[in-house]
Amino acid sequence: MSSSPRIAILDDYQGVALTLGDWSALQGKVQIDVYQDTLLDEGALVERLKPYGIICTMRERTKITTQLLDKLPNLKLITTTGPVNRGIDIEAASAKGIPVVGSPGAGNHTFEHIWALIFAVARGIVIEDANVKAGNPQWQSIIPVGLKGKTLSLLGVGRLGSQVAQVAKLFGLRVLAWSPNLTKERADAAGVEFASSKEELLKQADLFSIHVVLAPSTRHLITKEDLALLKPTALFFNTSRGPIVDEVALVETLSEGRIAGAGLDVYDIEPLPLDHPLRKLRNVVLSPHNAYVGDDCYKVWWNDTAATVTAYIEGREINPKFILKA
Structure with a gap:
């Protein structure tokens, strides 16, 4: 390349x-700016990103839309951590001749995080931790929920759902599953019971966990009416995507105590606004969409990102298997 573009690393x-990435080959040759916040205002985002020729993104934190791309005339390359990024309009980028380059995954942290949330909610760990640290003289304040003999209802049994089901059986849970495309044959292959309907899945759930991807057909797949079918003692978990659930209805359900609690890692708006009502609820354990995060995958992702950017700057071919297709 005749000149080296400026590089922006977003949402670090x-x-x-x-x-965690090896950027040594570019030391002293390029300007790299790192941003640790996420801008939700498009105008502010345009002003921030306008000078950059290369944008390095972390999964789906900052959305790279068609409208944003139209306002970034200097942009030549987008990288993303992970092999998929539904927050980038890859078709629009490709039409502008801007490659979007990903990285293979590493680790299985979402699976680990699902169980961390389940135990945190069922055992009341977050509440009791806060009580002990605050010097609460009441030594125990809640009764943990035992898992053995309870029913875990899974909305989806793909790769993650199947893994969750396998571990659930070790704890003596009965596992029931349903999704819009699930068949009894696929449920049998995953070793779970097949629910004949979404209604049955919800009504029988002691624990309810979401494992379908966000698509137009799954947006608000769980509605206010669906939430009303859950038992008052039910525990609700979402580590997939926020908009799969009607979030307003979920907040209302939890705040009115119509279900016992929830563990959430994903939300309609991320980062979760500081004044969001979910932040004020005692019966919810919240994590900041970091189920997929781990030291091993970060090392892989940021090293791959640095290697991609270095190859581009030096005029070498980018590994074609990493270039994402629409």
Whole structure:
């Protein structure tokens, strides 16, 4: 390349992109700016990104839309951590001649995180931790929920759902599953019971966990009416995507105590607004969409990102298997 474009690394919440990736080949040759926040206002985002020729994104934190791309005339390359990024309009980028380059995954942290949330909610760990640290003289304040003999209802049994089901059986849980495309044959192959309907799945759930991808057909797949079918003692978990659930209805259901609790990692708007009512509920354990995050995958992702950017700057071919297709 005749000149090296400026590089923006977006949404590096923990400030580790430059230390976990090997950027040494570019030292002193390019300007790299790291941003640890996420801008939701498009106007502010345009002003921030306008000078950059290369944008390095973390999964689906900042959305790269057609409208945004139209306002970034200097942009030549987009990288993303992970092999998929539904927050980038890859078709629009490709039409502008801007490659979107990903990285293979590493680790299985969402699976681990699902169980961390289940135990945190069922055992009341977050509440009791806060009580102990606050010097609460009441030594125990809640009764943990035992899992053995309970029914875990899974909305979807793909790769993650099947893994969750396998572990659930070790704890003596009965596993029931349904999704719009699930068949009894596929449920049998996954070793779970097949629910004949979404209504049956919800009504029988002691624990309800979502494992379908967000698509037009799954947006608000769980409605206010669906939430009303859950038992008052039910525990609700979402580590997939926020808009699969009617979030307003979920907040109302939890705040009125119509279900016992929830563990959430995903939301309609991320980062979750500081004044969001979910932040004020005692019967919810919240994590900041970090189910997929882990030290091993970060090292792979940021090293791959650095390698891609270095190859581009030096005029070498980018590994074609990493270039994402619409």
